[in-house]
Amino acid sequence: MSTAPSSSTAVPSSTATDAETLRRNRILSSKLYFDVPLSKVPLIYSPSYDIAFLGIEKLHPFDSSKWGRICRFLIAGGVLDNKCIVEPREATKDDLLVVHSESYLNSLKSSLTVSIIIEVPPVALLPNCLVQQKVLHPFRKQVGGSILAAKLAKERGWAINVGGGFHHCSGDKGGGFCVYADISLCIHYAFVRLHITRVMIIDLDAHQGNGHEKDFSDDRRVYILDMYNPEIYPFDYEARRYVSQKVEVVSGTATDEYLAKLDEALKVAGGKFDPELVVYNAGTDILDGDPLGRLKISPDGITRRDEKVFRFARERNIPLVMFTSGGYMKSSARVIADSIENLSKKGLIDVVGSSGKV
Numbered sequence: 001m002s003t004a005p006s007s008s009t010a011v012p013s014s015t016a017t018d019a020e021t022l023r024r025n026r027i028l029s030s031k032l033y034f035d036v037p038l039s040k041v042p043l044i045y046s047p048s049y050d051i052a053f054l055g056i057e058k059l060h061p062f063d064s065s066k067w068g069r070i071c072r073f074l075i076a077g078g079v080l081d082n083k084c085i086v087e088p089r090e091a092t093k094d095d096l097l098v099v100h101s102e103s104y105l106n107s108l109k110s111s112l113t114v115s116i117i118i119e120v121p122p123v124a125l126l127p128n129c130l131v132q133q134k135v136l137h138p139f140r141k142q143v144g145g146s147i148l149a150a151k152l153a154k155e156r157g158w159a160i161n162v163g164g165g166f167h168h169c170s171g172d173k174g175g176g177f178c179v180y181a182d183i184s185l186c187i188h189y190a191f192v193r194l195h196i197t198r199v200m201i202i203d204l205d206a207h208q209g210n211g212h213e214k215d216f217s218d219d220r221r222v223y224i225l226d227m228y229n230p231e232i233y234p235f236d237y238e239a240r241r242y243v244s245q246k247v248e249v250v251s252g253t254a255t256d257e258y259l260a261k262l263d264e265a266l267k268v269a270g271g272k273f274d275p276e277l278v279v280y281n282a283g284t285d286i287l288d289g290d291p292l293g294r295l296k297i298s299p300d301g302i303t304r305r306d307e308k309v310f311r312f313a314r315e316r317n318i319p320l321v322m323f324t325s326g327g328y329m330k331s332s333a334r335v336i337a338d339s340i341e342n343l344s345k346k347g348l349i350d351v352v353g354s355s356g357k358v
């Protein structure tokens with residue numbers, strides 16, 4: 001899509017051009033991109049990411065405070081200094097309108113709608129102000145983190161948002177625990193603010209990333225490599241047509257077979273597309289025992305998977321952002337922290353801030 005401003009001699013501006021101008025202006029006036037001092041590391045997290053209230057979080061079959069636990073493991077292990085973590089701002093309504101329709105955002109004023117999207121039925125009974133404060137505010141903070149991550153990755157080579165990766169949500173529809181389309185938002189901000197024109201999404205969550213697929217269905221600036229189990233949610237056959245490179249991994253696939261497929265997929269992707277930014281959706285619901293993903297990848301397999309993706313981008317000098325996405329077993333936080341520690345040990349990331357050693 002052209003980003004050139006329309007001139008007075010041009011044909012009457014179309015609705016599409018108006019929408020694109022509005023989008024650009026919203027992105028340019030956003031406060032989500034802010035300068036981060038070098039004393040911080042490009043690891044993004046806020047205590048307000050974690051969802052916990054009235055025991056509701058226990059009703060969904062997952063650990064809704066995994067984000068905080070990942071950071072606590074990293075800090076306890078001496079991998080990360082608490083003072084070096086970057087706290088993002090919360091995405092405002094104007095920020096969200098970059099991708100979302102007004103009518104979709106209005107629909108979230110219904111607790112019933114939110115309860116359906118996040119798959120926690122009792123949330124339907126709560127007053128919406130409580131849902132906003134306890135559920136949507138944490139998500140909007142995570143969205144702010146996903147958007148900021150691209151700026152940090154451009155500056156530092158990499159960035160990890162210890163949250164985000166809501167890949168089932170598109171501009172006009174949420175689902176599968178994904179209320180906001182943070183991946184689409186991150187990429188649109190990168191187009192405008194970082195002047196990036198080619199983005200590769202590497203989506204290795206167990207589920208198909210139908211949200212970003214729909215949002216970038218006919219956008220040739222975005223190449224989507226999606227490796228997913230086709231036998232589970234969301235069965236979005238329309239969105240599957242928009243995947244640039246589809247790798248299906250059936251239920252029961254084990255670590256070695258999975259990693260061999262990934263090697264092959266990355267090789268093909270690297271030959272087909274030359275991105276200026278890699279968006280890595282690093283869901284851990286491929287872990288053996290995950291009731292939703294139904295794959296059989298070992299914790300060590302996750303570490304090796306993440307290392308492969310980081311090597312892919314870092315060796316080519318492509319800025320990389322990572323989102324933690326799905327995978328909410330109690331063991332997930334530990335596995336993610338171990339993988340981040342491995343990336344640090346291998347020199348693929350540096351999580352020690354310039355303020356000194358941890």
Ligand SMILES: [Zn+2]
Pocket residue numbers: 205206207283285326327
């Ligand atoms: Zn998933």
